[in-house]
Amino acid sequence: MMMLWGHELRLFLRQRIAVPALLLMLALSCASVWAGLAEVARQREVIERIQPKQAKDEAAIAAWVAKEGDVGNAAYYTFHATWDSPSSLAFAALGQRDIAPFVLRVRALPLESQINESENYNAELALPGRFDWAFVLTYLAPLLLIALLHDLFSAEREAGRAVLLGVMARSTRALWLRRIVLRAGLLLLALLVPFIVGAVIAGSTAAMTAIVAGIAAAYFLFWIALCLLIARMKLASLANAASLAMIWLAITLVLPGLALLAVNQAIPVQQGVELTLAQREAVHAGWDKPKAATMQAFVRDHPEWKDKATFTGGFHWKWYHAFHYLGDRAVGEQVKAYRTGLEARDAWTRKAGLVLPPVGVQVVIHRLARTDLAAQLAYQDRIRTFHAALRRFYYPYIFNETPFRTEDFAKAPRWPAQKTGQLATASQERK
Amino acid sequence: MSRTRLIAANEWRLMRRNHVARLALLMLLALSAIATFTSIAHRAESDALRARFQAQADREFDGQPARHPHRMVHYGHFVFRPMPALAAFDPGVDAFTGNTIFLEGHRQNSANFGDVRQSSLLAHFGQLTPAFVLQVLGPLVLVFVGFGTIARERESGTLRYLKAQGLAARSLIAGKALALGGIAALMLAPALFSLGWLVVVEAAPLSGALLLAISYAIYLLFWVMAVIAASSMTRDARSALLYLLGLWALTTILVPRIAPDIALAATPLPTRLETDIAIQDDLRRIGDSHNPNDPHFAAFKAETLKRYGVTKVDDLPVNYRGLLAMEGEKITSRLFDKYNDTQFTVQARQGDTATGFGFLSPAIALRSASMALSGTDLDGHKRFLEQAEAYRYAIVQELNRLQAEAVTFADDGNRNKDPEAARRVRIDPKHWHDVPDFTYRPASLDERLRAAVPGLALLLFWLAAGAAMLRLASRRIGAAL
């Protein structure tokens, strides 16, 4: 039995197209993994690099704020760093991390005007999308698979060997199965080996790596099935190649493009801008509203400060934070609507992924790598939690009118380090 | 010439009978139509929406009640980037850049709410626009239609037969190229319609639209030549198809993705967060307004007192706090400009590196020219950022000037203690009306042309390369016949 595999391997490797195709797959896979690892390393380096800078910035603010001890200044001027470390699979699917910020500073002022900040990135470079492993898998691997499988049967027919093979083979099914497994298997191997090496380097768990490898294998199966389906029509090799390339074009480029068009048309998300405009109005109107009413509204949400909500004079940080808080709250519904819109777009994309395997593969891999829209929203959720913690940290100083000193800066909440077990966090994000 | 036309006519007849070719062409035309209509509608809708938001922001600014001018500095303003008419043909980076910025004092906010950040990862598959259809799908359809045009004749032996009839290789190639060129022209038709519509209805600049049409025509012509050359130089039709598919995947899918990675690795861009910190750091070094003994602000105070010939700030005819705000804004704004310049320089260098890959990929060359001519390249966004920053500085300084001139120093100091002073510092809202509205000045035709030069030059390079390939192919066929 092993003998036959050896024969088939020799036969395959001596085909003109075989070795170049396998080497190309290997080279592309290596290059994409390398590029992904380099990008992830750069992102980690950025996160590392900002820590001392942030500490220095905080120290400089503390230096002058602590003198007067005015907590209002501390809360107003101190930015707190947050970051979203790439997961150990992010190297394979860089996703939206190039256009959404993965480091962001927030302060204890209204969050809605801070949380949608963008990163400085070169839009022209982001336009074509990144060269990562998921891209090689979704777009390029099928093309190479088509190159290897389009003439599986037709080449034997055209060379006149089909009958001889039929007579000689004890089982023609086994013969074709061997050939398919060999051709697709070697290609898959050339694609997966660099990925697995990359996953080991990136410290991904064996389970995660295996799941991604399984997805790649399933995706290969889909394309093999398509090749076999076309082969059933018993066309010439040439017609097979042309038909398969057309199908590739349709399901990797055209249909996803149409799907994007449909999703974005069906679910408009202009609430983002609207809520930002509305939030500004709400916050600034606070300056002109009766102060007592403002404090009352604030205390309704923060009963713990009921007894401390009074002050004298035209300005007090208590009041300032109260109406800023209320500004955020005023657009709560819109924030929810915006968020729902984004999630609906994501949900429809997942549905498109059920019909279009290339989309499905991208969706699943980016989910596992936590580089999709959901991951971006999850980061925002963590920022929201952190922001709430910041407010809870500053409020006692503000409402108890406690002076804020150098040592108090160190007591401020710190952005929590991320867990590395991805499956756990990935499922948490889903909630 | 008539022989050339005869060959072309015969080729068209064969193409009509070729199912794959017919299907590919019909699909492309259908997609072009869909892309054209949705893109025009989307542009009109987005632009109207942005205009509406801009009007709302202007109205809200003007409608603010009597306020302390510094309140208005922080109330700030929103500006929106309009979408140029030709963005309906090639939206370029529009979706990848935020289209609105919140402008306020001492801070420079980012442009937010770009479409792509609000989209699922479907956006990574490419947006179906007239430009995308021609840039990416167009060449592939030409490959499908034309890969066998000469290779099949060679396989079936009719090539020898034609030679026996006394046909020169040049006429044969010219005829085949004419036939495939006809298909390319057909593919270009929806784009021409779209451009024409934009010129007539949306008042897009005619010369820009014309140059766009020419750029796309050159691009498709290159592919026509490449397909014919490959078809005549390969062993058989299948090799021609595989080579051409490889060439397409390499130049249209692979290189455009690899180029940005290399450009980013070569010249990394600092994050916003780091820039923010660096600016704060510089600011403290130049002059710390919170430090009463700061040398910079001490000198500014001394100089101001001297200019007005008084000894105390209370005696100044203007509100010293307003002057201080203006001075502070001047410093921060200068720093913003400095860091922006650095950022734009880095981005320009990255862009140059990426465009350099246009020597490996005609698609990159075309995209560069196309975005520049449509006014949707990074330069367009940069122009918006720069104009927004200039506008921000202008209105903030205008408000600071109002604080200096319309609010007294004494009232400003007592506004939180004395309700009367608090009333007096709130100045007449008619001043908000006097602040001019933001008007975005789009790139002039001249600027667009200049930005398009590298891309256009690269396209001409590819045209020459295609012609050279065709010559070689013609000579080979002549020798082989």
Added chain:
Amino acid sequence: MHETMTQATSTNAELATHLLAENSSPPPIEITDLRLVRGSRTVLNGLSIKVSRGEIYALLGGNGAGKSTTLSAILGFLEPDSGVIRVGGFDPVLEPDRARTQVAYLPENVALYDQLSAYENIAYFLALSGREPGRSEMDGALDAAGLQHEARERRVAGYSKGMRQKVAIAMAVLRDVPVLLLDEPTSGLDPRATADFNALLNVLKARGTAILMVTHDLLGAADCADRIGFLAQGSIVDEVRPSEGIDVLALHHRYGERTAA
């Protein structure tokens, strides 16, 4: 020979009992009243042929007489509308895998893998049929088939038609099956090669192989066949034994016009 053969190639106990129960080996090729209709055309119409062990049977006929159809039916690629085919006792449609173990087939144009040598081609095809011949075994078969030594390591891309056929014959020899089907074996061979080929057929015949060849070359068939069947409109219209002395010219006159049609 036949019994040892089938037992050697089959490990199936059921098969062995089946053979024992019949108590006499079935004829290698037995076609009875075969009818095959394709579309509106009756291609085979009551065809009956029986080939015994160690017999060479030549099936003669012109284009469209049903020669290729007969071969395809024996190989199990076509299903007859009625009638019975048995190859080594097996129905090629109902038991294709078993029937296939009984047959070696030599196509008119032998197509091999150009990127492999003669040895590698033989090793590959034999492996497909479940055998692993050693180098000396292959050399024996290639010697018998008459392929020159120096060519055997070379890729077959540069082989002539005769050389390819020799490789295929070597495969048939190595498979050592009871039935050999030949499709126009001597067409395109020069007289010398044809003589070599006939000698080889006699070697196989002596080993007990039943050989069915399909041809339109009456003279060639008369040289080697034990029986010649004339196929016309889907059935055997005449059958002769060259050993009993035949008038080739007369036969050619009688069937020549039809066979050449």
